[in-house]
Amino acid sequence: MGDNFAPSFTKKPKLRQEDDGNKLIFDCQLSANPKPEIAWFRGEEQVRESSRITITLRSGAKNTHDVQLILDDVEEEDAGLYKVKAKNKYGEVSASINLNFSRKC
Known part of the structure; x- marks a missing residue:
């Protein structure tokens, strides 16, 4: 199975909380060969x-x-708005997920 191919999402980004909401984890899964380079952005700014x-x-x-x-x-x-970009020499893919807070009184 030596095929090379552009990244694609097998699981889009999702958000989960740990540590009573003090820790947030954005999770996603990609399929790509060779291994992609990953970049995260918040708005236009790279994280x-x-x-x-x-x-x-x-x-x-x-x-x-x-x-x-x-x-x-x-x-x-x-x-x-957070965005993850994955790219290798065969292509690039990105997906976004929004993080907003609703404050409890």
């Missing part, structure tokens, strides 16, 4: 790793790749 932000890309069987963006110590300022 960079920091003490609060972790980006992971784990390769699995059959050219699948699990992608995560993990936000720690979540703040209201983290709200916005």
Whole structure:
């Protein structure tokens, strides 16, 4: 199975919370060969790793790749439209997910 192909989503981004909502994890899964380069954006700005932000890309069987963006110590300022882009030399794909907060009184 030496076929090379552009990235495509096998699971679109979804959002889950951990640590009573203090940690947010954007999860998605891609199929691509060769392994894609991943970039996350919030609005037009690229998200960079920091003490609060972790980006992971784990390769699995059959050219699948699990992608995560993990936000720690979540703040209201983290709200916005997030986009993940995956590209290799055969093509590029992207998907968006919105993060908004509804405050409880």
